[in-house]
Amino acid sequence: MQPRYNLWIEVNGEVVLSLWRAELLRAIAISGSISAAAEKLEIPYRTAWQKIHEMETRLGERLVETQTGGQHGGGARLTTIAEVYLEQFDRFAHDMERFVVDAFEANFDHR
Numbered sequence: 001m002q003p004r005y006n007l008w009i010e011v012n013g014e015v016v017l018s019l020w021r022a023e024l025l026r027a028i029a030i031s032g033s034i035s036a037a038a039e040k041l042e043i044p045y046r047t048a049w050q051k052i053h054e055m056e057t058r059l060g061e062r063l064v065e066t067q068t069g070g071q072h073g074g075g076a077r078l079t080t081i082a083e084v085y086l087e088q089f090d091r092f093a094h095d096m097e098r099f100v101v102d103a104f105e106a107n108f109d110h111r
Contacts, residue, residue, distance in 0.1 A: 002104075003100050005100050006019065007019055007096055011059065012058070014054075015058075016055050016059050017085060019093060021051055021055060022093070024037060024048060025063065025064075025082060026086065027040045028052075028077070028078060029077070032076060032077060033074070034049060034064070034066070035048075037076075061079070061081050061082075062081070062082075063082035063085070064076050064077070065077055065079055
């Protein structure tokens with residue numbers, strides 16, 4: 001047996017950050033592109049853009065800066081505040097993972 005959990009943070013009852021949304025932001029940071037991040041996560045571009053818009057609206061912060069077309073094509077990058085939120089969420093998720101493992105081991109017999 002292994003414990004599993006899902007983690008998300010809400011503002012006014014609406015999700016602003018989750019394990020999956022953090023993965024989306026990370027994929028954008030790595031690829032420099034919303035479409036490449038969507039492809040990596042195997043989701044439609046529209047879904048990726050919708051989730052970004054939801055996070056930005058609910059947080060009241062711009063998380064992704066985009067650049068359209070041009071000679072070298074478009075692109076996307078995380079804003080400084082998005083990088084801070086991602087770093088904080090990753091630390092929080094890591095702490096929760098440790099807590100879940102410790103609580104599981106304290107409460108379940110490992111035969």
